Amino acid sequence: MQQIYKNQHGTALITSLLMVVVIAILGVAVSQQVISLRKTTTANYDQTLSLNSAESTLSAAYSVMSENFLDPSTLQSLAVDINTGANWWKNSNNWSDATAISSLISAGSETPSYLIEDDGTGGLAVGTGNLTKRFYRVTVKAQGKGNSVAYLQSYYITLE
Numbered sequence: 001m002q003q004i005y006k007n008q009h010g011t012a013l014i015t016s017l018l019m020v021v022v023i024a025i026l027g028v029a030v031s032q033q034v035i036s037l038r039k040t041t042t043a044n045y046d047q048t049l050s051l052n053s054a055e056s057t058l059s060a061a062y063s064v065m066s067e068n069f070l071d072p073s074t075l076q077s078l079a080v081d082i083n084t085g086a087n088w089w090k091n092s093n094n095w096s097d098a099t100a101i102s103s104l105i106s107a108g109s110e111t112p113s114y115l116i117e118d119d120g121t122g123g124l125a126v127g128t129g130n131l132t133k134r135f136y137r138v139t140v141k142a143q144g145k146g147n148s149v150a151y152l153q154s155y156y157i158t159l160e
Helices: 002-006 011-068 072-078 092-097
Strands: 110-126 129-143 149-159
Touching: 011 072, 011 110, 011 129, 011 149, 072 129, 092 110
Parallel strands: none
Antiparallel strands: 110 129, 129 149
16 A cells, blocks of 8 residues: 555646636636626616616707797797807806706716707798798706716707
8 A cells, every 4th residue: 555655746636736726717817807897887887877868858858949939038038048168068067057857867866957058040041031040059968877977969940
């Protein structure tokens, strides 16, 4: 029996320890990849929530404008004049006069809101009569559950 043990040099022990180390390294690498993918998925989900909320808010703003398009004075009273620069919508102070939407649309931590701006008039010749177009810019802000914020801008045009 002692002859058998004298011929062994511990190769099986070293091999099994190396296999355990390789499996442990693979386990750590896979767990790091899963954590990274989870963060990416969460950020993507947050962006999708904020964009969907912004689109719903834009639709709600269009509904309000469509209800009042026959009465230009009411429609102009809904508009605010805050267009002071190219990136005015990035300043949170400019959103104090915004119209907030019901929390039913809000999937995030902040209630989505919109601003209607009167961008003035422009001429349009139709047939022999002259009609005037009035441009309204609708800007929407919606925030997801994380830090993702979606801004949408669209124009609404009425004939006067």
